[in-house]
Amino acid sequence: MEITLKHILPIPLKEKLIQKKSDVWNTNQTFNSKEWIKIKAPSGTGKTTLIHILYKLRLDFEGQLFWDKKNIDEINEIELATIRQQKLSVIFQDLKLFPNLTAKENIELKRVLPTPYYDENMITTMAEKLGITHILHQQTALCSYGEQQRIAIIRALIQPFELLLMDEPFSHLDKANTTIAANLIAEECTKRNAGFVLTDLDDDTHFNYTQQLSL
Amino acid sequence: MLFTLLKKIIKTSAGKTKFIMAFVGLSVALLLILLAIQIQANYHQLLNGKSNADSTANFLVVNKEVNNNTVNATILSNEILTKLKNQPYIDAVGNISGGRFKASIESLISSFPFYTDIAFESVQDEFIDVNTKDWQWNEQANFIPMIIPNMFLDIYNFQFSISQGYPQITPATLKMMNFKVNLYNTNGQVQSYIGRIVGFSDRISSVLVPQSFMNWANEKFGNAATTNPGRVVIRTKDPGNPALVQFLKDNGLTTDADKTRFSKYRQIVNVITNVSWLTGAIMLLFALLVFTLFIQLTIASCKEEIKLLITLGASPKQLQQFLIKQFFPPNILIVVIALIIITAIQFILYKILLAQNIFVSSLISFYTVIAGVAVLLLLWWVNNVTIKKYIKGK
Numbered sequence: 001m002e003i004t005l006k007h008i009l010p011i012p013l014k015e016k017l018i019q020k021k022s023d024v025w026n027t028n029q030t031f032n033s034k035e036w037i038k039i040k041a042p043s044g045t046g047k048t049t050l051i052h053i054l055y056k057l058r059l060d061f062e063g064q065l066f067w068d069k070k071n072i073d074e075i076n077e078i079e080l081a082t083i084r085q086q087k088l089s090v091i092f093q094d095l096k097l098f099p100n101l102t103a104k105e106n107i108e109l110k111r112v113l114p115t116p117y118y119d120e121n122m123i124t125t126m127a128e129k130l131g132i133t134h135i136l137h138q139q140t141a142l143c144s145y146g147e148q149q150r151i152a153i154i155r156a157l158i159q160p161f162e163l164l165l166m167d168e169p170f171s172h173l174d175k176a177n178t179t180i181a182a183n184l185i186a187e188e189c190t191k192r193n194a195g196f197v198l199t200d201l202d203d204d205t206h207f208n209y210t211q212q213l214s215l
Numbered sequence: 216m217l218f219t220l221l222k223k224i225i226k227t228s229a230g231k232t233k234f235i236m237a238f239v240g241l242s243v244a245l246l247l248i249l250l251a252i253q254i255q256a257n258y259h260q261l262l263n264g265k266s267n268a269d270s271t272a273n274f275l276v277v278n279k280e281v282n283n284n285t286v287n288a289t290i291l292s293n294e295i296l297t298k299l300k301n302q303p304y305i306d307a308v309g310n311i312s313g314g315r316f317k318a319s320i321e322s323l324i325s326s327f328p329f330y331t332d333i334a335f336e337s338v339q340d341e342f343i344d345v346n347t348k349d350w351q352w353n354e355q356a357n358f359i360p361m362i363i364p365n366m367f368l369d370i371y372n373f374q375f376s377i378s379q380g381y382p383q384i385t386p387a388t389l390k391m392m393n394f395k396v397n398l399y400n401t402n403g404q405v406q407s408y409i410g411r412i413v414g415f416s417d418r419i420s421s422v423l424v425p426q427s428f429m430n431w432a433n434e435k436f437g438n439a440a441t442t443n444p445g446r447v448v449i450r451t452k453d454p455g456n457p458a459l460v461q462f463l464k465d466n467g468l469t470t471d472a473d474k475t476r477f478s479k480y481r482q483i484v485n486v487i488t489n490v491s492w493l494t495g496a497i498m499l500l501f502a503l504l505v506f507t508l509f510i511q512l513t514i515a516s517c518k519e520e521i522k523l524l525i526t527l528g529a530s531p532k533q534l535q536q537f538l539i540k541q542f543f544p545p546n547i548l549i550v551v552i553a554l555i556i557i558t559a560i561q562f563i564l565y566k567i568l569l570a571q572n573i574f575v576s577s578l579i580s581f582y583t584v585i586a587g588v589a590v591l592l593l594l595w596w597v598n599n600v601t602i603k604k605y606i607k608g609k
Contacts, residue, residue, distance in 0.1 A: 057526065077607075081528050081532075081533075084527070101223055108216065112220070113528055113533070
């Protein structure tokens with residue numbers, strides 16, 4: 001999976017961003033399965049906007065975006081579903097969990113949407129690693145943000161992918177839990193030969209990044 | 216597993232009352248439509264079924280109405296004869312040709328004396344409801360075969376014989392008797408033959424002789440050139456067809472009213488089935504509308520959930536399959552229930568009519584089942600299109 005950006009500028013932030021120098025906005029950039037990329041940026045510079053654009057959640061931008069050389073405008077809803085099931089996974093900053101489902105059901109949903117990559121036991125294995133086994137059968141709405149974030153991380157890792165998008169994935173986790181979660185993510189990406197794009201506010205050493213970009 | 220999870224996410228119970236209303240409406244609509252088809256099928260069977268065939272019902276003797284305008288002018292024109300032949304509901308037209316000579320008939324037995332002037336008619340054999348090997352004539356024949364209306368014998372046995380003090384006669388006895396048939400040529404010279412009654416007809420109220428005899432006698436004794444007939448026999452699948460009755464009326468023709476009386480019943484049945492059809496169709500339309508609205512409502516009330524599912528990579532196909540599985544099975548149930556009810560009604564009808572010697576099938580018609588399946592397909596299509604449309608909107 002390869003995402004190519006050609007002079008992308010989100011329309012709502014256009015005036016603000018055009019004056020700044022950026023490694024991503026209004027330039028040519030490629031994210032692929034070979035690279036672990038960190039994008040560092042302060043609040044309000046469009047980290048979430050970028051992740052949403054890369055995931056084809058929003059189309060209000062100038063420039064061109066390609067998924068595996070195909071212009072994103074030409075990707076129909078069937079291809080979109082296939083790519084999101086097979087090649088491109090995501091951890092949203094706002095997590096996007098179903099509040100009325102249990103933690104396990106939220107993860108299970110993502111496991112069975114595509115042809116399952118892992119069997120059901122893997123949910124428990126991952127939950128054990130991240131220390132959330134006790135809330136697996138609890139309704140997500142009743143879980144803490146930290147727990148919800150770990151559910152979202154496992155959900156993103158339970159499916160097959162070639163590229164993983166992460167939007168401040170550790171924002172609700174303490175240092176120890178962040179390290180554990182980062183290790184799991186690194187392990188899963190290595191296993192799949194997958195790349196990732198991670199956005200965050202500060203510098204960190206959670207991963208061996210191949211590139212560190214600023215937004 | 217996916218559907219179990221989707222069921223928790225997409226709540227289809229949003230408009231339960233509406234769903235029940237749609238369910239009931241659809242059931243009634245379907246019942247009316249299928250009943251209309253079944254009634255038509257039954258009626259068709261009653262008209263054309265072999266077990267219900269009535270030998271006289273399908274043949275009508277048609278002639279001009281005799282009134283002040285048509286007195287002595289009841290000959291049917293070529294135009295009318297052609298018109299008759301061209302009507303889709305008239306299968307065949309047989310000319311009844313009359314004798315153009317004077318004739319009389321008298322008894323040869325003194326204990327049963329009678330004498331009467333008489334006129335013969337003839338018609339092609341295929342229109343005669345008497346089947347006997349005696350129904351043939353040539354110049355070497357020993358007697359002239361005749362068919363008389365059943366009614367004549369009844370008049371004799373129940374009126375004439377009683378009032379005159381004569382013995383009653385059975386049909387078999389009458390058939391054994393010889394009569395003297397006198398034929399007169401234009402000069403009044405008489406020639407006598409032996410005549411014998413070979414059968415009794417319910418169809419044509421006339422003294423019939425074989426066509427071959429009529430041709431011969433007309434040539435030998437006849438007084439004028441061949442003319443068009445004044446009466447014809449028509450064969451029709453359905454004497455009760457309102458179109459036939461209307462056609463006869465429009466052309467100043469008349470026939471045995473008894474045989475066309477079904478026309479009135481037929482019209483009533485038609486009205487009932489049409490009303491049933493129409494009501495059913497309108498109800499189906501409304502029920503479909505309510506169903507569509509129900510689907511729309513469900514999808515609208517789960518807008519956010521469906522959006523998130525698509526964000527997570529759910530394919531439109533997965534969602535459609537899931538929603539169809541939620542909405543469609545009740546429709547199958549409705550069709551099955553409607554068919555079961557109609558089967559029950561049909562069986563009861565069969566029992567009731569059987570007691571009156573009227574035969575309809577004890578099972579529902581093939582067309583009714585086909586119609587049920589067709590409605591089911593329509594429902595599936597409507598479900599599918601609606602779901603597709605509203606998912607796309609999300």
